[in-house]
Amino acid sequence: MTSPKLPRGLIVAAAASHSGKTTISLGLIVALRKRGLRVAAAKCGPDYIDPRFLEAASGRRAINLDPWAMAPSMIHTRLAQHAADADIVVVEGVMGLFDGGSGGAGSTAELAQLTGLPVVLVVGTQGTAQSAATVAEGCARLADGFHVVGAIANQIASERHAELVREGFARASVPLLGLVRREPAIAIASRHLGLVQAEEQADLERKIARAGELVAQGCDVERIVSAACSLPPCGGELERGKGRGALHVSPLSSPPPQGGRGLAAPGQRIAVARDVAFAFAYPHLLNEWRYKGAELSSFSPLADEAPAEDADAVFLPGGYPELHAGQLAAARNFRAAMHLAGERGALIYGECGGYMVLGESLTDAEGVDHPMLGLLSLRTSFLHRQLHLGYRLLRPIGTLPWEAPLTAHEFHFARVVSEGDGDPLFEAEGVDGTPLGPIGLRRGRIMGSFAHVIDVAPNFLTRR
Numbered sequence: 001m002t003s004p005k006l007p008r009g010l011i012v013a014a015a016a017s018h019s020g021k022t023t024i025s026l027g028l029i030v031a032l033r034k035r036g037l038r039v040a041a042a043k044c045g046p047d048y049i050d051p052r053f054l055e056a057a058s059g060r061r062a063i064n065l066d067p068w069a070m071a072p073s074m075i076h077t078r079l080a081q082h083a084a085d086a087d088i089v090v091v092e093g094v095m096g097l098f099d100g101g102s103g104g105a106g107s108t109a110e111l112a113q114l115t116g117l118p119v120v121l122v123v124g125t126q127g128t129a130q131s132a133a134t135v136a137e138g139c140a141r142l143a144d145g146f147h148v149v150g151a152i153a154n155q156i157a158s159e160r161h162a163e164l165v166r167e168g169f170a171r172a173s174v175p176l177l178g179l180v181r182r183e184p185a186i187a188i189a190s191r192h193l194g195l196v197q198a199e200e201q202a203d204l205e206r207k208i209a210r211a212g213e214l215v216a217q218g219c220d221v222e223r224i225v226s227a228a229c230s231l232p233p234c235g236g237e238l239e240r241g242k243g244r245g246a247l248h249v250s251p252l253s254s255p256p257p258q259g260g261r262g263l264a265a266p267g268q269r270i271a272v273a274r275d276v277a278f279a280f281a282y283p284h285l286l287n288e289w290r291y292k293g294a295e296l297s298s299f300s301p302l303a304d305e306a307p308a309e310d311a312d313a314v315f316l317p318g319g320y321p322e323l324h325a326g327q328l329a330a331a332r333n334f335r336a337a338m339h340l341a342g343e344r345g346a347l348i349y350g351e352c353g354g355y356m357v358l359g360e361s362l363t364d365a366e367g368v369d370h371p372m373l374g375l376l377s378l379r380t381s382f383l384h385r386q387l388h389l390g391y392r393l394l395r396p397i398g399t400l401p402w403e404a405p406l407t408a409h410e411f412h413f414a415r416v417v418s419e420g421d422g423d424p425l426f427e428a429e430g431v432d433g434t435p436l437g438p439i440g441l442r443r444g445r446i447m448g449s450f451a452h453v454i455d456v457a458p459n460f461l462t463r464r
Contacts, residue, residue, distance in 0.1 A: 007086050007230070008088045009079075009091065009231050010228040011044070011091045011092075011093055011108060011112055011117045012025045013093035013097045014093065015135045016124070020122050020124055020154040024215065025090060025092040026053060026054070026056075026208050026212070027213075027214055027215030027216075029090055030215070030216075032090070033058070033059070033212075039087070040060065040083040040086035040088070041092070042062055042063045042065050043092050044065055046391075046409035047064065048281075050092060052199065057212075062283075063079075064284060065091065066106065068100065068105045068106030068407070068431065069454040069457075069458075070454065070458065071455075072458070074262075074458075075111070076115070078284060091115075093119075094108055101391060101431035105391075105431055106391060116229065117146070118228065119147065119149065122152050123135050124154050124155050125153050126157075129164035131168060132165050132168055132169075133169040133174070136148065148174060150174060151175070153165045153178070153180070155182045156179045156180060162179050166179075177219055177227075178218045179219075180215060185210070186210050197320075262455070263402065265294035265313075266315065266349055266402075267347055269294070271296075271308045271315070272297070272299075272314075273301050273315065274300060274317075275319075276320065276324070277328065280317045280353070285453070285454075302324055302328065304330075304331040305334065306333055306336075306337030307337060307338070307341055313346060313347040314346055314347070314348045316351070318351045318354055319353045320353060321357050321362065322382040325370040328357060328370070339375070347401055348447070348448075349447055351450075351453065355440070355448035356372065357373055358375045358378065359378030360378060360379050361380070362379075363381035363383050365383060376447075376448065377441070379418045380415065380416055380417060381414065382415075387413055388413070390409070390431055391409055392408040392409065392410055393429040393430075393433075394449075394457075395427040396426055397427060397438065400447070404457065406426075411452075421443065422441035425440030425449050426449055427439075439451060
């Protein structure tokens with residue numbers, strides 16, 4: 001009996017942010033689908049926003065693969081299962097290729113090392129021409145444990161500009177796989193936490209389709225497909241070695257179950273807030289809660305909807321409540337239902353924006369103070385923005401909702417004005433192991449913090 005053909009995969013990376021990774025990834029996915037290929041998409045790192053764009057282009061759910069926050073075996077399992085019914089998987093990188101924590105922790109390069117997937121490098125050419133090739137050449141020479149198989153020059157302004165870029169690549173060892181014209185009409189607007197969400201883009205379908213046309217016209221798509229390599233067979237175990245680029249694949253007696261050990265479900269019937277103010281929920285967590293037998297329902301606080309009356313857990317994910325604070329403050333049905341859920345003993349958990357909404361008040365960017373749910377003694381403000389950014393290792397204080405050490409990510413601009421009664425929820429460490437002290441608040445079964453939980457912490461983090 002012949003083994004089933006394994007899907008192929010590649011990573012779209014860049015030397016720096018704002019080079020056009022997302023646009024090229026979207027365009028490549030569309031171009032591949034036009035050729036009749038089934039494309040699965042993924043995003044490196046803790047990003048909530050880019051995966052929704054990848055979903056719009058691929059027509060299927062996109063996942064996050066996080067080489068710092070997820071155990072290597074979990075990355076392998078999720079990638080293999082996600083791509084099982086696809087012909088090819090396209091993974092969009094994060095920031096610059098080697099950018100991450102100390103030693104490149106969490107970088108796109110580390111994901112390439114762990115998965116063995118080849119890297120197609122997007123090189124932004126705005127403000128440069130022949131020198132664009134040196135960027136690709138430098139990335140290729142510094143690659144350790146993975147391969148940069150080619151480059152796509154993006155933001156080409158004219159045919160003369162294209163000729164100069166080709167001239168530079170003629171002296172480089174990195175193949176030039178394509179040149180994509182600059183077209184401001186397909187640019188995607190940004191705000192303080194990244195791109196404006198896919199759900200808020202009125203002309204997103206047109207922009208994605210046009211990106212596909214530009215990639216198809218300017219790139220050797222067949223050559224890009226040929227550069228992709230087969231994923232490791234499902235049922236292998238990926239392990240970090242002591243050195244950069246160390247990858248070991250050993251057979252398991254049977255494929256690990258979907259979600260592996262994953263994160264325990266916080267309840268049997270979980271109501272999840274879902275709208276543009278509460279959009280930052282990782283699909284892999286929700287899927288694993290379902291796999292563990294939980295029943296999930298959704299509701300929209302912005303539409304003044306209530307969580308299901310029989311929910312024994314309510315999850316308020318992060319998002320943009322600071323942009324909709326007035327509407328949330330006026331959502332009386334939502335407010336009353338959340339208080340009833342607390343009174344009947346439901347576990348209520350909020351992350352980042354959801355944590356802010358659980359508090360007493362939220363001050364918006366104009367200085368207007370909006371009353372929130374008042375379930376936690378917390379006041380937050382967006383008036384004088386202060387960046388909080390980085391991976392976190394969390395150790396729960398107490399047994400609810402989780403006992404095991406967790407990996408998480410924090411990215412927000414809100415400030416805590418005051419924290420009152422309540423117990424801290426987690427002890428936190430930074431990506432380098434620096435103690436950050438207690439974070440979050442807990443009042444009985446109502447709790448939250450600014451950290452977005454990603455997964456159960458890999459053993460290599462908990463042993464340090």
